[in-house]
Amino acid sequence: MAFDKLEFLEKKAGIKIEKDAHVIAINLRKYFPIKLGFVQSLLAKEPVYVKAVDKISFYIKRGEIFALVGESGSGKTTTGRLLIKLLEPTSGKIFFDGKNITKLSSFEMRKLRSKMQIIFQDPYESLNPRMSIYDILSEPLEILNLTSSTEETSERINRVLEDMNLVPPEQFLFRFPHELSGGQRQRVAVARAFIVNPEFIVADEPVSMLDASIRTEVVRLILEMVKKAHCTFLFITHDIALSRYLSSRLAVMYLGKIVEMGPTEEIIKNPAHPYTQALIDAVPVPDPDARRTEVVIKGEIASPIYPPPGCRFHPRCQYATEKCRQKEPELLAISKDRYVACFHQLK
Amino acid sequence: MKILEVKNLTTYFETLQGYVKAAEDVSFTLKSGHTLGLAGESGCGKTTTALTILRLLPPNGKIIKGKIIFEGNDLLKLSEEEFRKTIRWKKISMIFQGAMNALHPTMTVGEQIAEAIMLHEQIKKKEALERAAKLLDLVGVGGERINRYPHEFSGGMKQRAVIAMSLACNPKLVIADEPTTALDVIVQAQVMKVMKELQQKLNLSMIIISHDLSLIAETCSEVAIMYAGRIVELSTARRIFKEPLHPYTQKLIMAFPSILGEKKELSTIPGFPPDLIDPPPGCRFHPRCQYATEKCRKESPLLSQVEEAHYVACHLFGGK
Numbered sequence: 001m002a003f004d005k006l007e008f009l010e011k012k013a014g015i016k017i018e019k020d021a022h023v024i025a026i027n028l029r030k031y032f033p034i035k036l037g038f039v040q041s042l043l044a045k046e047p048v049y050v051k052a053v054d055k056i057s058f059y060i061k062r063g064e065i066f067a068l069v070g071e072s073g074s075g076k077t078t079t080g081r082l083l084i085k086l087l088e089p090t091s092g093k094i095f096f097d098g099k100n101i102t103k104l105s106s107f108e109m110r111k112l113r114s115k116m117q118i119i120f121q122d123p124y125e126s127l128n129p130r131m132s133i134y135d136i137l138s139e140p141l142e143i144l145n146l147t148s149s150t151e152e153t154s155e156r157i158n159r160v161l162e163d164m165n166l167v168p169p170e171q172f173l174f175r176f177p178h179e180l181s182g183g184q185r186q187r188v189a190v191a192r193a194f195i196v197n198p199e200f201i202v203a204d205e206p207v208s209m210l211d212a213s214i215r216t217e218v219v220r221l222i223l224e225m226v227k228k229a230h231c232t233f234l235f236i237t238h239d240i241a242l243s244r245y246l247s248s249r250l251a252v253m254y255l256g257k258i259v260e261m262g263p264t265e266e267i268i269k270n271p272a273h274p275y276t277q278a279l280i281d282a283v284p285v286p287d288p289d290a291r292r293t294e295v296v297i298k299g300e301i302a303s304p305i306y307p308p309p310g311c312r313f314h315p316r317c318q319y320a321t322e323k324c325r326q327k328e329p330e331l332l333a334i335s336k337d338r339y340v341a342c343f344h345q346l347k
Numbered sequence: 348m349k350i351l352e353v354k355n356l357t358t359y360f361e362t363l364q365g366y367v368k369a370a371e372d373v374s375f376t377l378k379s380g381h382t383l384g385l386a387g388e389s390g391c392g393k394t395t396t397a398l399t400i401l402r403l404l405p406p407n408g409k410i411i412k413g414k415i416i417f418e419g420n421d422l423l424k425l426s427e428e429e430f431r432k433t434i435r436w437k438k439i440s441m442i443f444q445g446a447m448n449a450l451h452p453t454m455t456v457g458e459q460i461a462e463a464i465m466l467h468e469q470i471k472k473k474e475a476l477e478r479a480a481k482l483l484d485l486v487g488v489g490g491e492r493i494n495r496y497p498h499e500f501s502g503g504m505k506q507r508a509v510i511a512m513s514l515a516c517n518p519k520l521v522i523a524d525e526p527t528t529a530l531d532v533i534v535q536a537q538v539m540k541v542m543k544e545l546q547q548k549l550n551l552s553m554i555i556i557s558h559d560l561s562l563i564a565e566t567c568s569e570v571a572i573m574y575a576g577r578i579v580e581l582s583t584a585r586r587i588f589k590e591p592l593h594p595y596t597q598k599l600i601m602a603f604p605s606i607l608g609e610k611k612e613l614s615t616i617p618g619f620p621p622d623l624i625d626p627p628p629g630c631r632f633h634p635r636c637q638y639a640t641e642k643c644r645k646e647s648p649l650l651s652q653v654e655e656a657h658y659v660a661c662h663l664f665g666g667k
């Protein structure tokens with residue numbers, strides 16, 4: 001991307017953006033309007049919105065695994081879908097490969113689709129039960145015109161199945177999703193995303209439905225594939241411990257806002273936002289001697305329709321002061337590539 | 348004092364393809380006031396074991412053999428009627444997996460808890476509702492919320508309501524099947540804290556079923572690791588996590604990402620769990636075990652004591 005343009009975007013978003021950024025989100029917002037009843041709509045002064053994503057900016061480097069971490073309702077899934085334009089943003093800009101794709105029509109987007117893929121959370125719902133594994137994997141190739149012959153299709157399918165450790169491939173080709181276990185299904189879903197050789201993949205909780213022992217295997221395969229295909233990967237998860245094993249950088253989201261962003265290992269070792277600290281503390285540890293004593297954080301995530309004024313985290317925060325209740329903290333740099341939105345950063 | 352002793356419990360499910368050997372020779376004891384963790388991958392027989400204890404198996408489930416001794420009585424000798432009247436919910440209750448999503452949407456939470464009480468005890472609705480309010484107070488939801496509907500509750504509150512329901516008739520033993528899987532980490536920590544406090548307050552005995560070893564490590568005093576329908580290792584939580592002996596237990600523990608300390612490589616367990624209609628002969632873990640020998644392929648190892656209070660079913664440790 002042109003250097004002057006980058007500088008302009010940096011100023012707008014208030015974050016530093018590296019030159020090899022592959023995907024950039026600038027002040028992204030997504031508000032979902034709520035349908036009101038007839039009487040309610042007469043009484044309401046203004047339309048009511050669910051503020052799922054509320055002005056967030058970040059970038060993902062080429063070939064990097066970037067994690068979005070947060071509780072349910074924090075807006076991480078919406079963010080992922082906005083980036084590949086499965087949803088239209090309310091405002092803000094999305095850049096892919098140096099090109100502004102925010103306003104592209106669905107026809108123009110279709111040309112880009114082969115470069116962007118998504119892996120959904122639930123392999124029991126994301127695979128068509130009436131299609132065989134061969135059909136599931138050949139469909140994207142055919143729709144996107146990426147194959148010239150049946151032989152090529154078969155060869156690519158065989159290769160991706162082998163990559164996903166579904167061997168021998170012949171044993172899986174003509175099976176249906178119901179004949180596979182949860183872990184095998186999710187591997188098919190991952191294979192379907194990788195088969196078109198995408199440049200960018202959004203993975204929405206790809207392993208949260210799986211058992212721990214199968215989970216690490218799928219995580220390992222994803223890591224290998226990302227390295228091999230050299231693609232950019234957005235990993236959406238609620239499990240900060242898992243993001244540690246996958247991502248090089250992460251952003252913690254809370255109620256539609258990014259509260260902390262930076263290199264994964266640094267954040268896990270020294271979290272600066274109380275919410276990040278709480279997320280880390282809440283992770284159970286497989287060691288009976290390290291039992292946690294106290295859960296300091298109170299309550300549950302607030303409603304994104306009427307988010308609390310000031311800092312959105314203040315009703316649950318142990319450090320909250322008057323200032324937090326009134327003023328919203330901005331996401332500010334605390335060191336190189338590290339950002340926090342909090343008035344009372346942890347040292 | 349032993350509150351529950353399960354001996355050689357074997358449960359099969361009858362299907363058109365043959366018997367699914369869901370749980371075989373499951374034996375363990377639970378001391379009063381203790382918490383036992385049943386851990387393992389999906390399909391290893393954890394839930395089947397729990398449902399067998401509570402006699403809630405689906406029609407095709409068959410208890411082939413075994414004993415379930417609860418407070419000195421063999422539960423399998425009781426008739427269905429006796430069991431329903433005297434044991435289920437009054438003595439042993441269960442928090443079902445996903446129960447928070449099975450709350451009745453058009454009944455208030457209070458009514459649903461009161462219903463459980465009234466089914467088992469001869470008391471008036473008013474009294475039952477009062478008790479429901481007290482139970483909700485106990486789990487930290489607040490008794491004033493008894494007239495609310497499930498959709499007005501958040502996930503954590505619904506799960507707490509389900510816990511309150513399991514305590515409705517003052518049981519001695521509560522079996523919790525994946526009590527926190529659908530919850531976010533922070534809410535999960537809050538719910539587990541409530542469960543721990545309740546256990547101490549009410550001197551409950553508990554069985555916690557989970558595939559999440561970290562959760563088990565934090566809450567249980569004893570742990571049984573199950574694989575393909577069998578218990579492969581049984582000991583105190585400390586022993587299991589500090590000195591695991593069975594190769595499967597070792598792999599399983601290594602497969603968990605840790606947030607503390609330095610970043611370690613995650614190990615994976617190659618292969619898939621076996622088909623329980625036709626499980627592998629010998630040790631059921633042998634196709635995935637790096638130490639497997641000829642003996643493992645032929646003879647099934649029994650759960651035997653290798654150290655004090657540490658039982659392992661593996662030929663590597665002299666299991667017969």
